[in-house]
Amino acid sequence: MSDTLTILGLESSCDDTAAAVVRHTPGQSPEILATVVAGQTELHAAYGGVVPEIAARAHAEKLDICVEQALDRAGVALRDMDAIAVTAGPGLIGGVMSGVMCAKGLAVGANRPLIGVNHLAGHALTPRLVDTVAFPYLMLLVSGGHCQFLLVHAPDEFTRLGGTIDDAPGEAFDKTARILGLPQPGGPSVEAAAKSGDPRRFALPRPLLNQEGCNMSFSGLKTAVLRARDALVADQGGITEQDRADLCAGFQAAVCDVLAEKTRRALATYLAHNPATPTIAVAGGVAANQAIRGALETVCDANGVAFTAPPLNLCTDNAAMIAWAGIERIRTGAAYDDLTLMARPRWPLDQSSPSMLGSGKKGAKA
């Protein structure tokens, strides 16, 4: 019997409905046979953020269609799968639950095993899907909903070195875009506007920059942009294109500075582990920002550390990373899940470090 694994992955934890088929034979590069992502940007456009109920409604009626498309494009049948991997959290619970229930229906009907995957593990293991990256590596996961530094020791072993204590950078980009009347999603529109801006015109804060450790904060930065805008509006009745470009440039520079400095510190901790081939990987939608990428690459170059970032379609939410995380877990000998698999709104990757964000009945967010 061959050790080749072919896995179907499902993802529905935020505003992308996705299905993918990934195949892997030990000693060879993994192969993405198909990856399908159905976005919902237009559904949420009027609300200035992802509306959980609207997202859940869309997932419930799109998931099986995405799965059909992925199987079709891959030219495989459901019964050919070695397992079905599904995001079981963390994320917006309505969407996660739809994914988990659809996956259970697929698994029992095709008589295939089911494996619940942590969405963050999907992002964190993506460098190994597209590149030969050895453990341990340093991961900066930076997206619309998350921001954390992780030491990735193994497919199921992560140490969180720090992260945001409030907003994620992607969220701050979206809010900044809204404050300045730029279209959503904010990442690309703020980045485009920043190109013609002067990052030094507005003195925006670098929250927690001088505080020890790798924790970050982006909520105050967004508020500073709002104050600067309001001052301009009070002064001149509105803002000019140049004002907007300068604010975007100033905001983006502040995010870059914070991420670069905290990466330097995370790197020091990481290098103390004496990794054989020191590597920093980034993932998450914000990793698509060229200025941020550039700032991180500069840090890596200065320290003689390799830098890797998956292609954009694997940086943002997708199901290939879920299928891949499933494969990685199966290879470690992890047990399959049974039909009582739970959808979890919160599920920190590193369960041993003290919680940083969120508490109470739902448990720690990160």
Place this chain on the structure above:
Amino acid sequence: MRPEPLVLGFDTSAAHCAAALLLGDRVLAEMTEEMTRGQAERLFPILEQVLSMGGHAWSDLDAIGVGIGPGNFTGIRISVSAARGLSLSLGVPAVGVSGFDALAYGTEEPVLTSIDGRRDQVYLQQTGAEPFQAHLDELPSDLSHTGLTVIGHGAERLAAHTGGTIAAPAAPVAVAIAAIAGARAASGQVARPAPLYLRAADAAPAADQPPKILT
């Protein structure tokens, strides 16, 4: 499809997990567990139990029947998502059945069916008409019909309002869903099941206005 299709029906649109296995009109097994949470974890174990009580396996099924609401949004999605996954993996149709049709099943028309919409709201459907949402204190005046039977939530007030007669559902919800699904599947192509929300998502457009751009 066989003359007597084997149909698994289930529903989680309210505070329960209900499932039934029917061969034609014959109920082979049936199970209902009351619960306000945990349906997503319990549903499949219950479905497997009902199948095994009825002496059948997943691969024997000819169709799936699923309750599409209205009711609890999350509950509806739990079942609809499960049914869509099952339909794809088993290669059999999944048929969505509304809570109104399940309540009216086996009762002679005209029937006014009613489902709890919380905070004195009800979801109503008059046989053959479009379903809608209403407040129990502000019921429309045109609900009365000769020989009307009223079934479901707030039936007493609805009967007083319409002059209709109160009745209990003729069959448990999952039994009704399976029976209706079997009949619809036998009659031809069916669309993928989709939730029947009857209420928009609770979301307000962004309040903050963009700044004026000076040129």
